[in-house]
Amino acid sequence: FFTSDNGGASYTRATDNYPLRGGKCTHFEGGLSVPFYVRYPGHIASGVTSAQEISSLDIFATAAALSNATLPTDRTYDGVNLVPYLQKGTLTKHPHEKFFWRSGFSKAYRSGNWKLVVNEHDRKEWLFDLSKDREEKNDLSASHPKVLQQLKEELKKYEETQLHRPLW
16 A cells, blocks of 8 residues: 555645645545555556545555455444455545544544545635535535534434544
């Protein structure tokens, strides 16, 4: 597996995530969309590319499956085993329909093509349709209030299942 934990640190002015908005320490696509490579000769087809979204959290579930690891069953694991998708030689289905991110006062939730970004510190919310606006230039929160409210409610439900403060 080869990937990055976030987009480039654009605040240093040494990197540029163009055409995506934001970078490291943001929940905009410039901070979240990174290359992800998997190589496992004899098990995964080589030379296959896909634009399907996955998560670095999938590394654990995939490595556990490939190594035939027996995992404790008394807990929930984040991430999806990508083996069924990778062995077919292409990612045609979405391994994920929903993504959640949060760090301090910043959080985001993606459901299908809709993405909500929240900055609680500045009391700002943005709504994007990534199928039409991957660069996140057009905030649709005012023109799609029902979608905005639905995503906010789903994000709240998700957060209720999580620890409120990190353990570190």
